Amino acid sequence: MRYIIIGAGAVGGTIGARLHLAGHDVVLVARGAHYEALRDRGLRFTAPESVHEVPVSVVTGPEDVELGPDDVLVLAVKTQDGAAALDAWAPRPVTGGGTAGERLPLLCAQNGVENERLALRRFRRVYGVCVWMPSTHLEPGAVAAPCAPYTGILSLGRYPSGADDTIRRVAADLEESVFLAPVVPDVMRWKYAKLINNLVNAVEAICGPLTGDEAQALAARAKAEGTAVLDAAGVAHADAAEQAALRSGKVEIRPPDGVERGGGSSWQSLTRGTGTIETDYLNGEIVLLGREHGIPTPVNETLGRIAGDCARERRAPGSMTPGRLTALIDAAGSPSTPR
Numbered sequence: 133m134r135y136i137i138i139g140a141g142a143v144g145g146t147i148g149a150r151l152h153l154a155g156h157d158v159v160l161v162a163r164g165a166h167y168e169a170l171r172d173r174g175l176r177f178t179a180p181e182s183v184h185e186v187p188v189s190v191v192t193g194p195e196d197v198e199l200g201p202d203d204v205l206v207l208a209v210k211t212q213d214g215a216a217a218l219d220a221w222a223p224r225p226v227t228g229g230g231t232a233g234e235r236l237p238l239l240c241a242q243n244g245v246e247n248e249r250l251a252l253r254r255f256r257r258v259y260g261v262c263v264w265m266p267s268t269h270l271e272p273g274a275v276a277a278p279c280a281p282y283t284g285i286l287s288l289g290r291y292p293s294g295a296d297d298t299i300r301r302v303a304a305d306l307e308e309s310v311f312l313a314p315v316v317p318d319v320m321r322w323k324y325a326k327l328i329n330n331l332v333n334a335v336e337a338i339c340g341p342l343t344g345d346e347a348q349a350l351a352a353r354a355k356a357e358g359t360a361v362l363d364a365a366g367v368a369h370a371d372a373a374e375q376a377a378l379r380s381g382k383v384e385i386r387p388p389d390g391v392e393r394g395g396g397s398s399w400q401s402l403t404r405g406t407g408t409i410e411t412d413y414l415n416g417e418i419v420l421l422g423r424e425h426g427i428p429t430p431v432n433e434t435l436g437r438i439a440g441d442c443a444r445e446r447r448a449p450g451s452m453t454p455g456r457l458t459a460l461i462d463a464a465g466s467p468s469t470p471r
Contacts, residue, residue: 133301136197137161137206138217140170140190142267142400143241144208145275147311149177150283152188154309159197160190167192169273178276179283180386194224194232201228204302205238206261207247210401211413214240214247222254237298241286243330243397244413245323248291259299260319262287262326264378265311266385268394270403276394278387282312285383289319312382324362324369330414331358333398334435337409338442338457340450341395347454350431350461357431358418365421395449402442402449409443411436430465 133156137148140160152158162170170190177184191197203226209217222233232238233255240247241261251258265284267277277283286306288299295315306313316322332342332351339347362369394400401409415436422429438460442451 133157133305134159134200134203135206135305136199136203137208138221139207139209139213140166140175140275141208142269142275142277142397143263143265144206145175145177145269146265146267146277146283147206147208147241147286147306147309148188149175149184149186149275150309150311151305152186153177153184154305156305156309158188160188161193162190163192165272166269173273176274178274178278178388180278180280180388183388194221199224199226199232199236201226201235203232203236204298205232205236206241207238207251208241210397210408210410211242211244211247211250212408212410214242214250218251218254237302239288239302240291243326243410245320245327245417246413248320252291257298258291259302260289260291260323262319262322264326264383266383268400270394270400278385279383280386281310281384282382283310285312285314285378287314287316287319287322287378289316292320293318314378318368321368322370324367325371325375327414327417328355328358328362328369329375330396331355331418331432331435333396334411334415334432334439335454335457336395337398337402337411337439337449338435338452339454344454346458350454350458353431353461354415354435357429358415361418361422361425361427361429364427365425367421398439399449402447405446407443407446409439411439415439428465431461434461434464 136159137144138161140162148158175186224232226235237257238255239259269275303313331354335350415432418432
């Protein structure tokens with residue numbers, strides 16, 4: 133099996149690096165300065181045990197690679213970039229006949245729960261990947277993943293449910309590559325649990341590190357509101373005890389000397405000044421479900437709106453104090469506030 137990683141950022145770059153280091157055939161897909169650095173120097177992958185210089189193959193898009201029947205596509209772009217990537221890859225021909233959308237498996241290694249639905253419109257065989265893996269991509273040609281003994285936990289399953297031989301083979305390759313990769317029959321239940329945890333990404337992006345009591349309180353409010361909405365909507369999600377049991381002793385942050393750990397994915401988007409952020413598919417998912425079921429969501433609605441403003445205006449992380457953000461959320465939840 134050859135792995136084509138569409139989106140070689142923090143998650144995609146880490147998965148690609150580990151697979152390559154374990155002897156698997158990998159192609160990374162990247163753009164701009166990141167592509168140029170990967171093409172010229174390879175991928176610099178910083179892990180707890182070493183800094184690896186990974187001479188992995190890299191292309192800019194589907195027009196630069198000939199697809200074969202044993203290829204596995206791994207979608208690792210942010211959700212806001214997902215539809216464009218899927219539209220580019222799905223119609224590409226595969227050696228022996230047919231298109232990628234008809235013949236190749238596609239794994240969604242992304243936050244949020246919308247990606248799989250987008251993919252299934254274009255691909256027959258779609259798999260969810262619940263990614264528990266702190267990792268960072270802040271400069272072209274380099275990613276870092278500070279966890280051990282496993283680099284991360286990648287829970288895998290067919291979308292919308294079930295498992296098959298393809299995903300079991302992928303899981304075996306990932307297990308050889310320093311990942312814990314459980315195959316689960318209910319992968320979206322795990323992805324909804326991850327969604328709840330990802331609601332705090334916006335707080336970190338807007339206010340900076342979640343170290344003070346006010347920031348911690350905002351994070352707790354976002355998660356509590358999200359959990360209440362999922363429960364009211366009847367959406368199953370793994371509980372905190374299950375998540376803790378899965379991670380216990382398996383993914384511990386052990387940053388190498390001299391390497392400072394960055395923030396989460398939304399924090400990284402603001403740091404790089406990309407102009408976009410994924411909060412519409414994280415906090416926005418809770419807002420959507422809340423509106424569908426008649427449940428107010430002032431916390432996540434305000435977080436999504438302000439995080440989006442920060443991205444569009446290219447503000448740095450930490451541009452607003454937790455106190456100011458709390459006041460805006462409280463005002464949004466006031467009965468006198470127009471909706």
